[in-house]
Amino acid sequence: MKALLERLKIQPVNxxxxxxxDNWYTDKNGKELISxxxxxxxxxxxxxxxxxETYEKVASAAQNAFLKWRHVPAPxxxxxxxxxxxxxxxxxxxxxxxxxxxxxxxxAEGHGEVQxxxxxxxxxxxxxxxxxxxTMHSERASHRMYEQxxxxxxxxxxxxxxxxxxxxxxxxxLAAICGDPVIWKPSSYTPLTAIAVTHIANQVMADHGLSxxxxxTIGSGRDVGELMLNDKRVPLVSFTGSTKVxxxxxxxxxKRFGRTILELGGNNAIIVTxxxxxxxxxxxILFGAxxxxxxxxxxxxxxxxxxxxxxxxxxxxxxxYKQVRIGDPLMPDTLMGPxxxxxxxxxxxxxxxxxxxxxxxxxxxxEMLPNLGPNFVSPAIVxxxxxxxxxxxxxxxxxxxxxxxxxxxxxxHIHNDVPQGLSSAIFxxxxxxxxxxxxxxxxxxxxxxxxxxxxxxxxxxxFGGEKETGGGRESGSDAWKVYMRRQxxxxxxxxxxxxxxxxxxxx
Numbered sequence: 219m220k221a222l223l224e225r226l227k228i229q230p231v232n233x234x235x236x237x238x239x240d241n242w243y244t245d246k247n248g249k250e251l252i253s254x255x256x257x258x259x260x261x262x263x264x265x266x267x268x269x270x271e272t273y274e275k276v277a278s279a280a281q282n283a284f285l286k287w288r289h290v291p292a293p294x295x296x297x298x299x300x301x302x303x304x305x306x307x308x309x310x311x312x313x314x315x316x317x318x319x320x321x322x323x324x325x326a327e328g329h330g331e332v333q334x335x336x337x338x339x340x341x342x343x344x345x346x347x348x349x350x351x352x353t354m355h356s357e358r359a360s361h362r363m364y365e366q367x368x369x370x371x372x373x374x375x376x377x378x379x380x381x382x383x384x385x386x387x388x389x390x391x392l393a394a395i396c397g398d399p400v401i402w403k404p405s406s407y408t409p410l411t412a413i414a415v416t417h418i419a420n421q422v423m424a425d426h427g428l429s430x431x432x433x434x435t436i437g438s439g440r441d442v443g444e445l446m447l448n449d450k451r452v453p454l455v456s457f458t459g460s461t462k463v464x465x466x467x468x469x470x471x472x473k474r475f476g477r478t479i480l481e482l483g484g485n486n487a488i489i490v491t492x493x494x495x496x497x498x499x500x501x502x503i504l505f506g507a508x509x510x511x512x513x514x515x516x517x518x519x520x521x522x523x524x525x526x527x528x529x530x531x532x533x534x535x536x537x538x539y540k541q542v543r544i545g546d547p548l549m550p551d552t553l554m555g556p557x558x559x560x561x562x563x564x565x566x567x568x569x570x571x572x573x574x575x576x577x578x579x580x581x582x583x584x585e586m587l588p589n590l591g592p593n594f595v596s597p598a599i600v601x602x603x604x605x606x607x608x609x610x611x612x613x614x615x616x617x618x619x620x621x622x623x624x625x626x627x628x629x630x631h632i633h634n635d636v637p638q639g640l641s642s643a644i645f646x647x648x649x650x651x652x653x654x655x656x657x658x659x660x661x662x663x664x665x666x667x668x669x670x671x672x673x674x675x676x677x678x679x680x681f682g683g684e685k686e687t688g689g690g691r692e693s694g695s696d697a698w699k700v701y702m703r704r705q706x707x708x709x710x711x712x713x714x715x716x717x718x719x720x721x722x723x724x725x
Contacts, residue, residue, distance in 0.1 A: 219262055222319070225312035228417045234409070234436035235268040237279040238429030239420040245269045251436065253410045256322035256556045257546055259592045263410045268437035273445050276433050280372045280399040281451050283430025288369035288397040295395045296346025298431070302391070302422045303339025306332060313383070313414060315548065320408050321382050322555040322593070323510045324547040335387035338677045338693060342391035345698055349396070360712030367702040369397025370477075374446040374455040376467075379558050380513045380614075381458075382408035383415050385481075388677070388692045389456045390419075390432055396701040401433045401452065403443055407558050409436045447471055454479070454701065458515075461637075461686045468688075479700060480688025481681070483612045484640030486663075486672035487520035489629045489655065492527055494645035495669070500534045502645070502671035503618070508542055508554050508597045509673055512616030513562075516641040516665070516673040520609065522629045525622045532601070532620060536582045539597055545590055556593035557615060563595055566615035569608055570598060573619070576606040584617070610636045626651055634662045640683030641665040641672040664691070 233242040234251070248266040255262050268276070287295070306313070314329035321328070351365040373393045377385045382405060390400045404412035412434060419432035435442050446452055447470040456479040457467045464482040471478050488506070490499050506518030523531050547555030557563055563586060570584045584598030597616035602609055609619045623629040633642060642663040644655040652668045654660055664683035665675060675681050680695035682688070691697045717723060 219319070222312055222316055223414075226309055226316065226414050226417070228414055232264055232266050234265045234434075235272045235276050236416050236420060236434045237276055239424040241279070241429060243268065243272045243275060245272045248272065249438070251406060251409055253320055253408070255319055256558050256593045257319075257591055262320065265409045265413070265436055268435040268442050270441055270445055273435050273437065273442050276401060276435050277372070277449060277451055279430040280401055280433050283399045283428070284369070284371055284397075287399060287428075287431060290397070292346045292349055292395055292397070295397060296343045298422060298426050298428065299339050299346070299391050299394050300343045301425065302419060303336050303343070305418050305422055306336050306339065309418060310336065313411075313418075316411055316414055317382060318547045318555070320410050321379060322547055322558055324552050324555050325550065327510060328547075331381060331384045334384040334677060338387050338391045341677055341694060342395045345392070346395035349698065349702070351704075356708065357718065358710070358716045360710065360714070362709045362711065363707070365704055365706045367396075367699065367704055370701055370703050371398060371453040372451055373398045373400045373701060374449070374452040375400050375402045376443065376446070376455070376457045376459065377402070377404050378458045379405035379407035380510060380515070382411040385458050385692070386412070386415060388681070389479075392698050393701050394431060396698055398454075398701050399431045399433060401435055401446065403435055403437065403446060406436075406438070412436060444470075448474065450474055450476075453477060456690070456692065457481070461688070464688055477700065479682075479690035479692060481515065481683075481690050481692065482688040483638045483686055484515040484517070484683065485519050485610065485612045485636045485638040486516055486641040486643075487522055487633045488518055488642075488672060489623075489633060489644040489646075490521060490523040490527065490531055491626065491629075491644065491646040491648065491651050492524045493648040493651060494527070495647065496527065496531055496534060498669065499531065499645040500538055502643070503535060504538050504542075506671040506673040507618040508539070508616055511554050511557050511595075512597065513558065513614050514673050516675065517616075518618065518672045519612065520605075520619045520621060522621050522623055522632050524629075525624055528620075528622050532581065535599055535618070535620075539582050539599055542597060544587065544594060544596065554597060554616070556591055557595060558593065560592050562615055563593055565613060566595055566598075566617060569611070569613040569615070569617055570600065572608040573600050573602065573606070573617075576608060577603045578619070581620075605632055605635060612638060626654055630655065630660055637686040638683065639663045639685035640687040641667070641675070643667040643670060643672050645669055
């Protein structure tokens with residue numbers, strides 16, 4: 219670990235809050251947080267968490283930074299983000315390895331997550347010159363109407379363990395070019411990666427003579443999270459996590475008329491039709507269900523397959539699952555690492571027991587693997603007679619439920635009959651089936667794919683979902699608009715004062 223931190227050019231720091239390269243805050247009253255390696259169960263770092271007093275220092279610094287940063291032209295703000303992307307390019311390998319060590323996803327995925335950070339920085343640099351507003355024709359003569367977008371303010375960012383750095387970049391890169399500082403509260407499972415990223419961002423800020431744009435506060439929900447949710451200096455809170463906590467976030471921020479971006483639960487399904495390429499579908503399902511040990515918001519959790527191909531696809535999947543190499547995620551031949559904590563193992567076993575009670579049959583996997591480490595399991599495939607409550611519940615673990623259908627209308631009904639609405643897919647070579655799935659009466663998810671799995675979204679498109687997934691959108695497309703405030707402007711360049719709608723007043 220020491221060598222890894224040295225490659226990241228980081229001096230070990232146990233402070234849990236920062237606003238710049240020379241501003242790391244260690245509060246003597248802060249509680250200790252230990253980061254554990256999920257592969258071995260061993261402690262890898264100790265961090266002193268932020269207290270309410272430390273949060274106030276960080277929030278004040280961020281607010282002061284905003285008052286200056288909002289006046290910097292957007293393309294100039296883009297230059298800072300460009301340099302952040304370059305710094306990440308230089309440190310992609312060690313930062314990706316650190317993600318793997320602390321979170322447990324395999325090395326290829328850890329490196330891929332850092333590449334996603336680089337990609338969104340590239341995207342944001344271009345976006346910094348395209349913060350467009352519309353020009354409208356006025357109904358009044360000699361009047362001009364247009365809209366413009368102004369910086370919003372501090373963005374509060376709460377991220378989850380499964381993408382400990384990528385989601386920070388989705389928000390921070392766009393917020394920065396929009397003129398907004400960010401206060402980041404990372405997952406308590408992955409504080410060390412947050413500190414590493416903050417060191418990188420701090421150096422970039424220092425190179426530009428800045429501070430307070432990219433800020434960090436590692437702390438509990440009680441000491442930091444609640445303060446952020448209730449802080450009127452934070453007009454936007456971006457939260458990634460469970461639907462249960464998301465409800466609280468939404469209600470709390472809405473009470474003060476703040477905005478939220480909510481990226482909550484997913485229960486993602488793939489419909490496989492008789493016209494599907496089953497080899498391609500099998501590969502997509504395997505990655506979607508087993509990748510990140512089933513701990514992605516977009517992980518494939520349900521397969522809705524036509525009865526005519528059910529036996530064939532089931533055999534293909536069980537054969538593929540038996541070949542999944544489970545073990546140390548740093549090893550190049552490993553396809554699945556551990557779950558992040560042992561409670562996730564317990565939740566998986568509980569879900570499997572409930573599925574059996576509902577008539578489900580475990581076809582393969584679903585076993586604890588203590589010989590590999592405390593958090594290792596084998597990915598499970600469960601054949602279900604119907605979509606029961608446990609199937610409709612998101613379990614953050616590698617469980618894949620198999621369901622059958624007879625008509626495409628039935629398949630879409632099964633697909634949509636869950637509370638979540640994040641990612642979805644259909645495998646078919648039939649244009650009619652594909653277009654039906656993508657039509658207004660098809661998938662009700664924020665992401666709908668054809669002949670592509672549910673997992674692995676590109677940064678160019680807006681990411682997010684509907685229903686209990688929260689309705690938020692991050693990353694590409696026009697997601698930048700939520701980080702700004704819209705202003706409509708009307709200019710009268712005549713010597714008259716006509717009123718809209720032809721109203722005559724006092725004449």
